[in-house]
Amino acid sequence: MSELTFEQMLEESFKTIHTGEVVEGTVIDVKPDMIILNIGYKADGILTKAEYTNDSSVDLTSAVKVDDKMEVKVLKVNDGEGQVLLTYKRLAADRGNKRIEEAFNNKEVLKANVAQVLDGGLVVVVDEVRIFIPASLVSDTYEKDLSKYAGQEIEFVVTEYNPKRRRYIGDRKQLVSAKKAEMQKELLERIKEGDIVEGIVKNVTDFGAFIDLGGVDGLLHISEMSWGRIEHPKKVFKVGDKLNVLIKEINGSKIALSLKFDDSNPWKDAAEKYAVGNVVTGKVARMTDFGAFVELEDGVDALLHVSQIAKEHIEKPSAVLNIGDEVTAKIVDFNESEKKISLSIKALIAPETVEAKKEDEDADVVSVDIDAVIASEE
Numbered sequence: 001m002s003e004l005t006f007e008q009m010l011e012e013s014f015k016t017i018h019t020g021e022v023v024e025g026t027v028i029d030v031k032p033d034m035i036i037l038n039i040g041y042k043a044d045g046i047l048t049k050a051e052y053t054n055d056s057s058v059d060l061t062s063a064v065k066v067d068d069k070m071e072v073k074v075l076k077v078n079d080g081e082g083q084v085l086l087t088y089k090r091l092a093a094d095r096g097n098k099r100i101e102e103a104f105n106n107k108e109v110l111k112a113n114v115a116q117v118l119d120g121g122l123v124v125v126v127d128e129v130r131i132f133i134p135a136s137l138v139s140d141t142y143e144k145d146l147s148k149y150a151g152q153e154i155e156f157v158v159t160e161y162n163p164k165r166r167r168y169i170g171d172r173k174q175l176v177s178a179k180k181a182e183m184q185k186e187l188l189e190r191i192k193e194g195d196i197v198e199g200i201v202k203n204v205t206d207f208g209a210f211i212d213l214g215g216v217d218g219l220l221h222i223s224e225m226s227w228g229r230i231e232h233p234k235k236v237f238k239v240g241d242k243l244n245v246l247i248k249e250i251n252g253s254k255i256a257l258s259l260k261f262d263d264s265n266p267w268k269d270a271a272e273k274y275a276v277g278n279v280v281t282g283k284v285a286r287m288t289d290f291g292a293f294v295e296l297e298d299g300v301d302a303l304l305h306v307s308q309i310a311k312e313h314i315e316k317p318s319a320v321l322n323i324g325d326e327v328t329a330k331i332v333d334f335n336e337s338e339k340k341i342s343l344s345i346k347a348l349i350a351p352e353t354v355e356a357k358k359e360d361e362d363a364d365v366v367s368v369d370i371d372a373v374i375a376s377e378e
Contacts, residue, residue, distance in 0.1 A: 017041050017084070019074050022091060027068040030061050037070060043084050047072060051087040054128060055115060089128045096127025097163050104161035109175065112156075114149045122149055124156070124170065131158065133170040140177045183215025184253060191255075193247050199257075201241040204233050211245055211257055218255035220245060225259050227266050227299025229285070266299040267339060274300070274341055276331050279348070284325045292317040294327055294343060302341035304329060309345055 017023060017039070025037030025045050035047040047070075049060055064070070073091040077084055103110050112131070116123035121134040133156055138146060160169035191197060191213075199211035199218065208221040220243075222230050230236055237243075249256040262268070274280065274296070282294040282302065291305040304327065306317050314320060321327070333342035 017074055017077060019077055021074045022071060023074060024069060024071050025086070027064055027066050027070065030064055030066065032060060035060060035064055035070075037072065037086065039072070039084065039086070041084060043078075043082050045072065045074075045084045045086040047086040047088055051075070051085075051089055053089050054125065054130065092128035096129035099127050100129050100131070100158055100168055101161055101163075104158040107157055109155050109157055110170075111153055113151060113153050117146050117150045122146060122154075124154065129168060131156070131168040131170045133172055137169075137171045137173045140173055140180065180215050187214055187216045188250070188253070191247055191250070193250055195247045196244055196261075197247060199243055199245050201237050201239055201243065204237050204239065206232070209233050209237050211243060213245075213255065216253070216255065218245065218247070218257040220257040220259065224248065224257065227260055227264065228295075228297075266297050267336070270300065270341075271334070271336055274302075274331055274334055276334050278331045279328060280331060280343070281326060281328045284321050284323055284327060286323065287317045287321065289316055292321050292327075294329070296341070300341070302329075302331070302343045304343040304345065308332070308343065308347070311346055311349055 023039045023041075023045075025039040027035055028038050028044065029036040033049050035052065037045040037047060039045040049056075049058070052058070052060065052063070070088065071091060072086040072088050073094075075085040075087050075090075102108070110126055112124035112126050114122050115125045115130075119135075121132055121136075122138060124131050124133065133154075135143070135146060137159075138149070154172055155175055156170040156172040157175065158168060159171045160167060162168070197213055199213045201209050202212040202217060203210045206222075208219055208225070210217045211220050222233055225233065225236060243259070245257040245259060246261060247255065248258040280296055280302075282296040284292050285295040285301060286293050289306075291303050292309070293301045294304050295301050304317070306314055308329075309317060309320060327343075327345065328348070329343035329345045330347040331341060332344045332347055333340070335341075
């Protein structure tokens with residue numbers, strides 16, 4: 001019986017490996033572009049960065065360290081230079097496929113960081129399996145710009161699993177909708193009309209602003225933003241503003257909000273401030289053919305009728321007044337129930353006019369001695 005040579009004994013001391021086999025290796029060196037492993041074979045295994053992960057931003061020197069144990073899959077036993085080519089990401093993908101299949105069948109909620117933002121949606125990676133979430137399934141509302149999700153951890157469910165076509169579709173929208181429905185229920189059970197709650201401006205439109213009250217949106221209509229007049233909501237509010245708002249009305253899931261708090265109501269003391277006979281000063285806010293509306297303070301306008309602007313006849317208020325002009329007038333009518341106040345400039349100038357007219361009339365009178373006139377005639 002012949003004895004084995006040292007080379008033969010050394011050869012037999014190494015295990016045999018095959019392409020596609022899963023082996024365990026120990027990291028013996030890490031470079032920026034590759035990992036070298038001892039896999040118990042006569043040649044070391046080479047794991048390139050491209051076969052470690054699909055994420056090009058990963059730093060191999062930070063991801064693994066010497067003496068780490070890794071399970072890898074053999075791609076080639078001999079790459080032509082006597083080296084064994086390995087893959088980690090494909091093994092992870094094989095296992096990831098099973099993981100995704102289980103999640104799909106069990107409708108399990110998965111978590112993953114957004115690896116890529118595309119025009120049409122988001123890409124997340126679970127165990128090296130790329131899952132696409134279409135833009136229409138990212139949220140319960142349309143979002144034109146998805147860039148805010150880059151790198152963010154999100155929850156989703158797998159709604160389509162097709163490993164043959166490598167088609168994996170995720171859905172975040174149904175989770176967002178379900179969470180909002182739950183928050184809405186909790187909020188509606190907690191709040192009531194008349195409550196003052198904190199909210200954040202979510203969106204501003206021409207007719208008002210939508211306020212996030214904590215998963216539920218309420219509408220702050222432009223007419224409820226101030227006791228005074230608001231030219232445009234966007235000139236007053238911007239997205240992200242925090243507000244304390246009054247719950248004005250709850251109708252099912254619809255919530256109407258207001259910033260017209262009772263303690264700031266300008267009509268609260270109006271009966272005293274704007275009693276008939278008082279003289280007030282305000283600015284012309286707007287005009288019509290029949291008169292000018294004078295703003296006495298935020299939320300309190302008074303009508304200065306065209307017939308009460310001057311002692312002479314005026315066709316239209318715009319003939320003598322401009323928007324923004326400051327005018328002083330007397331209050332001639334006050335109707336608190338209808339929130340109507342009437343002004344008159346004429347009422348201020350009329351007494352002077354009457355006195356002046358009387359003086360003019362006295363100046364025209366000639367004093368006559370009747371007895372003297374009769375005597376001269378005789």
